[in-house]
Amino acid sequence: MVAAVRTVLGDIPADELGVCDAHDHLFLRTPVLPGQELDDPVVAAERLRAFGGFGGRSVVQWTPYGMGRRADVLAELSRSTGTHVVAATGLHQAAHYPPALLDRIRDGLASMFVAELTVGIGSTQVRAGLIKVAGAFHTVDAHARLTMTAAAEAHHRTGAPIAVHLELGTAAQDVLDLLCGTLGVPPHRVILGHLGRSPDGAAQREAARAGAFLAFDGPSRAHHATDWRLPEELAALAGAGFGGQLLLGGDTTVPETPGMPHLLHRLRPRLAEVLGEEAVEEMLIANSARAFAFETPAPSS
Incomplete structure (x- = not known):
């Protein structure tokens, strides 16, 4: 059976993803970032076309439940820009939600994740293609x-991949x-996600040895090690035999993030100079195709 990635327009063979931004946000709304929402479909389309202009073919949006992911416009954005878009179900850290909302949904999380992966998000027919959670x-x-725990249950029922926000790049081994x-x-x-935000080579190698995919996603909003150490971090991991587990993303979280176009226009040549x-x-291509493909879940006993 051909491995498939679940996009907002339906399942496609994984090898059709092409050059993929493995972690980004077209839309994002949270009380943690007041006044810095990503919520304009016109701007989102412009960013997708700019990304496509540098050879980008696919974008994986990690925006989970309750954070303004705009499932109502994702399909049309994908069609109009010719970009494969993967949407997320899941839940971020508690700080991003009203406590009353968390109380209401906490007992049904796994079923909600499964429904969004298999039926659709809200009243749409747009199905999620991954589960996003956070440490x-x-x-x-x-x-x-x-x-x-809910994400694991949903994975076992659907075969969907699980994407994890590591807070400032920490707690990878605890998550695993x-x-x-x-x-x-x-x-x-x-x-x-975000392993590069804690430039600890030993922790990165430990996570790689465990067998997980490692996403190095997004330029920093300050001038620190996230940016200038990235080429050497990736070179060290690839040199240790983990090149097949590395992913790259733009992680646009606020309007001024350079995000998708920056990933290919500025970062890709810099990495190619060091890594080839x-x-x-x-x-950008082969690793993303494997990371985001669904696997057939094991039959129930």
């Missing part, structure tokens, strides 16, 4: 344990201990 700073707190150790999710079905064009192409 806490250097730990897996009670909220993260709740959401990751829970998802892969306790909850039985295969490591290659987990995508760890073939290695960077593997990260």
Whole structure:
């Protein structure tokens, strides 16, 4: 059976994704970033066309439930710009939601994730193609344990990949201990985001040895190690044999983020100079195709 990626226009063969921004946001709304919402479909279309102008073919939006992901316009954006778009279900950290909302949905998270993966998001027929959850700073707190447990159940029922926001790049091993150790999710079905925000080579290698995909996603909003150490971090991981587990993304979270076009126009040539064009192409194309493909879940016993 051909591996498939679930886009907002339906399932496609994974090898049709092409050059992929493995972690970004077309739309995002949160009380944590007041006044900095991404909510304009016209602007989103402009960003997708700019990304396409540099050879971009696919974008994976990690915006989960309750954060303004705009499932109502994603399909038309995909059609009008000729870009494959993958949407997310899942739940971010508790700080992004009103407590009353979390109280209302907490007991039905797994079923909600499954419904959004298999039926549609809200009243739309747009199905999610991944499950987004989040750790806490250097730990897996009670909220993260709740959401990751639901994500694991949804994965086992659907075969969907799980993408994890690591807070400032920390707690990767704690996340893997829970998802892969306790909850039985295969490591290659987990995508760890933001590892570059904590430029700890030992922690990065440990996560890679576990078998997870590692997403290096988004330029920093300050001038620190996230940016200037990225080429050497990727070179070290590729040199250690983990090149097939590396992903690249723009992670546009506020309007001034350079995001998608920056990923290909500025970052790609810089990485190619250090790693070689073939290695960077593997990260943008082949690795993304494997990371975001659905796998047939095991039959129930």
